[in-house]
Amino acid sequence: MSTLDTSPSTPEQPMLRIPASAHPVPTHTKHGNRRIPALVYVGVLLAVIAALVVGSQSLGWFRTTGQMTASSGERVAPLSGASTSDIKGWMSLQDVLDAYPVTKDAMYAHFAIPADTPTTTTLSELNEGAIAAVDVPSLRSWIDDGATP
Amino acid sequence: MSATFVPRRSPRSARQIRWSRHLVQTAIVAWVAWTIWSKAVAAPGAASPEAFCPFGGFETAFTWITTGATVAHVHTANLVLAGIVVVLALVGRGFFCGWLCPLGSIQEAIRGMARAVTDRAPWMRRTGRAIRANAPWWPRVDHILRYGRYVVLVWAIGGAAVTGVMVFREFDPWNALLSIAEFEISTAFVVLIAVLGLSVFVDRPFCRYACPLGAVQGLIGKASPLAIQRNADACLGCTICNNACPMNIEVNQVTRVTDTNCIGCLECVAACPSQNAIAVTVTFPSRLPVHTSDFDTKEGVLL
Known part of the structure; x- marks a missing residue:
């Protein structure tokens, strides 16, 4: 007998x-x-997620970048120079020059940055654009080691 | 002996479940693709796609609790999402994996496309059957390999706690996918390619064997009152539910699917031809033993 025999069906x-x-x-x-309709199960859980994300955003906890605060869009505080671990890829060469005892000439010479590169260029742009091999870890260790050209 | 008849599930309800899930999965994957694109064009202040990875929150949890800072590449959004995953697991077990995880969705899509091809080629079906028939050891190996998730979990969280660096990041296929616009051949990229390649032959290989986030949810989900539940009185004794399960859980062998591998995808519910055999249920304490055929009961019935 087939499983799909539907004799008493209406x-x-x-x-x-x-x-x-x-x-x-x-x-x-x-x-x-207690049985829960499948779509109710899905709807409730999606609503829980939405509520938690919106709630955390309104409290300013949901920060998705170190550059801007997600809640207010304000730029975070500039580098203090206390630790090189604060250096991020979105920061510009000028941000680094302002915060650490580093000269522009020494930095440009050490990392072979073209002289006409403006100091407003970000570290990510330099690295990703193959302008110079200035990756953040090597810049940090160079500054930690005394920033010699 | 008179024949027993049970109501048949309407194809519409199965379609609703499947289409809802695919809609949610597609929306999430599209959103992630948009996030990657917006970061790739270097929009000032654009959110890093990594900020939306819940596992980053678990990796940085120790550092955040002990120092108040997060490890590199992690933002407070990761901590929030980790908290949301914990809440979701407590409420809905593996719902995140089955409905929201973009990497799981991509693996599933690849497996679905591979199946669509093999289902139309008889020689491929025959080859698949022959391989399965000649590999009786595979279920045992599969079972052992699934402990890999817990090994990765301990290594990733322990390593981040000890070194202050996300040690798993260099091998994380999700990280490689988020960095795909950089076209960098890294270890993580090789792992990603391996995962996507394996997805042709195995359902959700990364989820089964290596995903630390899935391991976290499986463990926390044990405390969830929600689960897929089977009713023997309406069960046809077939194995359609087992075959539909992407995690190969033997749904037809249990009362409640409390397996840590369950991703809450509801494929077993959608596939079951019997209307009342499998459903999502919420449990609550009862003074009397209850027969599970009595879905929707408060008082219960003595066995």
């Missing part, structure tokens, strides 16, 4: 016949349970 409610050979594993639980 157009509104098609039925399936459980085959005589079927021996489904019995089910047992000690808990009460």
Whole structure:
């Protein structure tokens, strides 16, 4: 007998016949349970996510960049010069020159940066644009080592 | 003995579940692609795509708790998303993996396309059956490999806590995908290619064997009151639900699917031909033992 035998079906409610050979594993639980429509399950969980994201954004916790605050869009505080670990790829050469005891000539000479490169260029632009190999880790270690040309 | 009949699930409800999921997955993947693009064109202040990775929050948690700072490449958004994943796991088990994770969606799409091809080529189907028939050891190996997620989890979180650097990042296929616009051949990129290649043959290989975020959710999800539940009285005893499960869980062998591998995708629910055999249920304490055929009961029925 086919599993899809639908003898007592009505157009509104098609039925399936459980085959005589079927021996489904019995089910047992000690808990009460309530069925949840699948789309309610999805809708509620998506709503939970949306509520938590919006809530955290309104509290200013949801910062997605070190450059701007996501909540207010304000630029974060400039480099203090206390630690080279604060240097980020989005910072410009001028940001670094302002914060650390480094001269422009020494930096340009050490990293073979073309002389006509403006100091407003960001470290990422230099690296990704193949203008000079100024990756952030090597810049940090160069400054930590005394910033010699 | 009279025949037993059970209501048939309407094809419409199955379509609703599948289309809803694919819609959500597509929207998330499209949004991630847009984020990668906007970062690639170097918009000032554009959010780093890495800021939307919940696992970064878990990796930086120790550093953040002990020093108040986050490790490199991690922002407070990662911590918020990690918290959201914890809440989601507590409420809906693996919902994030099955409905939201873009890497899981991409693996699933590749597997779906591969299946679409093999289903139309009889010689490929025969070859697949022959390989499975000649590899009886595979289920055992698959079972052992699944512990890999926990190894990666301990290594990634422990390594970040000890060194202050995201040690997993260099091998993370998700990171490679987010950096795809940089065209850099890195270790992570090789892992990404391997994962996508394996997806042709195996359902969600990264999710099964290496995803530390899935491991976190599986463990936390154990406390969730929601789960897929099977009703033996309406079960036809077929294995359609097992075959539909992308994580190869034997749904027809259990009462409640509390397996840590469950990603809450509802494919088993959509695939089941019997209307009342498999459903999402919420449990609550009951003084009396309950027979699971009685979905929607408060009092329960003595077995």
